[in-house]
Amino acid sequence: MENAERAAEERTAPEEAAADDAAPAATGKVSRLRRRLLVGSLVGCLALGGGVLLCLPGGDPAVRRAAAPAPGAQAGTAVRTGVPAALPDLAVLIDERESRVRAHPRDARSWAVLGTAYVEQGRRTADAAALYPKAEQALRTSLKVRPKGNAEALDGLAALANARRDFRAALSFGEAARKLAPKRWTTYPQLIDAYTGLGDYKKARKALDSLTALHSGPTVRARAAGVYWDRGWREDAQAALADAAAGASSPAEQAAWLERAGQLAWERGERADALRHFQEAVRIDPDQRAAQAGQGRALAALGRTSEALNAYQVALAKQPSPSYALELGELYESLGLTQAARVQYDLLRERVRQDAAGGVDGELVLGRFEADHGDPASAVRRLRAEWRQQPGIAVADALGWALHRAGDDKEALRFAMIATDRVHGGAMHSAPYMYHRGMIERTLEREGPARRHLQEALRINPYFSPLLGPVAREAVARLGGEPAPAELPE
Structure with missing residues (x-):
């Protein structure tokens, strides 16, 4: 059993990603298109999170739910490939990997997965002060245990640096990972984020070209949408995000791409369309706090002020992001509620101070x-x-x-x-x-x-x-x- 687990752990990231792009959601939810294809065929073949190809008769939802990977396995595949993971699944994964490294302290891969999971959990909860130092410690432990050829730990450190808005460090770690494994596609999204943060949009586009040459699927489409957005190609970005959401392999991933599509609709001034995207994202993943804050933005523009205030407050209660506090403070100020605005501005300052303890650059x-x-x-x-x-x-x-x-x-x-x-x-x-x-x-x-x-x-x-x-x-x-x-x- 131990040997089988280790063999599964040693699969390459591209193999894991290919399985992840095709895997059904843990809850059995799939896109309408995928459901029609499954129902319309006598036998449907699905790639599951463990790298197993399983053929299902008729696409029975009960069978799909039974065959779905365990929460920890699904979250593990997600964090290794840069896909948003559900918070409950992340908690399971972290518990599993913490137990694993206590029993096997020289398991470099488990340390790397644990560190990257901490990064994702910190990003989703805005608890940078507690989680980002733990992430760095786990990722550096992985490098210490296996100092040579450890592209997975370098990818995790690049993701951590991007989350902290330290784009120079992200670029350094990303380039080191690319040098070790130039065909490891999961490195290139981190390079895209680093180049974009440094204002080098030509290199970001080149990194996207390398990414699309190595891999395809919803994750890549979502990354392409970000580059198209920065270039002003809004229709292309919108189409890429729609494709990414339709092909998502889990509810958390689908909700993340819908939230980004809502952001794009908002940037275009399409407030009702933005609200629909944000609401659907929250319906699919109630922990999608960025979409809840997006609802506040769109509802305020639609004149539904009480609902907007409530949406912002719900988002801030679970993910007290300084940018959400700034938006809510300005909404209060526009309503003449200056004291309520000051409360949010004080929260912003405090959150920036706390995030700095986790290494986050809040200067912007x-x-x-x-x-x-x-x-x-x-x-x-x-x-x-x-x-x-x-x-x-x-x-x-x-x-x-x-x-x-x-x-x-x-x-x-x-x-x-x-x-x-x-x-x-x-x-x-x-x-x-x-x-x-x-x-x-x-x-x-x-x-x-x-x-x-x-x-x-x-x-x-x-x-x-x-x-x-x-x-x-x-x-x-x-x-x-x-x-x-x-x-x-x-």
């Missing part, structure tokens, strides 16, 4: 907060340092806005252009980025560009902020329409 969200609700000069200092360390588009936008709020509009415009001009890399269609650039240009009395960019912000998403959307509309009204063309001389 803290800089955004300070620019609008605190000390703009402090925001500039924080974001300048962040820009020197990891010059991504999100940091360029935040730094430009902080400089504007601190009164330095000429330098602010330079960073706003980086965030919005295709020439500089800012291809993503973002209403907040366009709003920031338009307001900076308005202060500099560049009325034509200001009018154009503020109107573009409202075209992309008129509901982008309950606090700043009305400011944008008022600014456009004050700027007036386009001036009439000058008459040519006779």
Whole structure:
């Protein structure tokens, strides 16, 4: 039995991933398309989490549920391949691997899986202070036990660094893993995240090309959607996310891709469509807190304020993310509830402080907060340092806005252009980025560009902020329409 378990453990990541992409959900839920195919055939063959190909007569749901992998096995396959895992399954996996490494302290693979599971649990619960140090310890123990050829531990360390927003470290670990095993496809998603965080979008696209050449399936489609999104290819991103959600192998994975599709619909200003995606994600996986916060965003835009406040509060109760606290605080502020807003802003500061104990870089969200609700000069200092360390588009936008709020509009415009001009890399269609650039240009009395960019912000998403959307509309009204063309001389 022990030898069989070890043999199963030593399967390669690509083999595990191929099985995972085809496995049915643990609860027996499958997509409508897959259900039709199963019902329409006399014999359906399913690849299960243990690498076993099982042929089922007629696709009986009861048989599918009985044949589904155990929660720990399913979560193990998920974390090894970078797929979102259900929180209860993660807890089972962590218990199993903790027991395993206590009994077999030199099992490098189990240490690596345990560390990566801690990363995923920390990401899903926002308990970075407790879980990320444990993740690092487990992953480094794996490397200590097996210092050579341990790409799995290096992948886990790259995932941990990305979760901490330490993109340089993520790139270093990812490149080391790629050098060890260039055909190990699970490394490339970590490289995509690292390159994107560092603002190197060309290399992110190359990493995606390498990924798609090595592997296919819903995980790869979801990763492709992120790259398409950053390039401004919103229709392609939307199609890729739809494919990923339809082909997902578990409820947690499907809910994650639906949540991202909701984010994309929100970015396009499609508030009702975004809400449908977020609601379906929460229905499938009640622990999908990002989708619950997304519901708050969409409900507020639809004027359903009480429901929006409740959705944010539910998300924050289980995943107290600083960005959710900032959104809820601004919603309260837009309603004139300044004391309630201050409570959320205090929570934001406290969560950033706690996350820092887990190694998380919270300077971006803290800089955004300070620019609008605190000390703009402090925001500039924080974001300048962040820009020197990891010059991504999100940091360029935040730094430009902080400089504007601190009164330095000429330098602010330079960073706003980086965030919005295709020439500089800012291809993503973002209403907040366009709003920031338009307001900076308005202060500099560049009325034509200001009018154009503020109107573009409202075209992309008129509901982008309950606090700043009305400011944008008022600014456009004050700027007036386009001036009439000058008459040519006779």
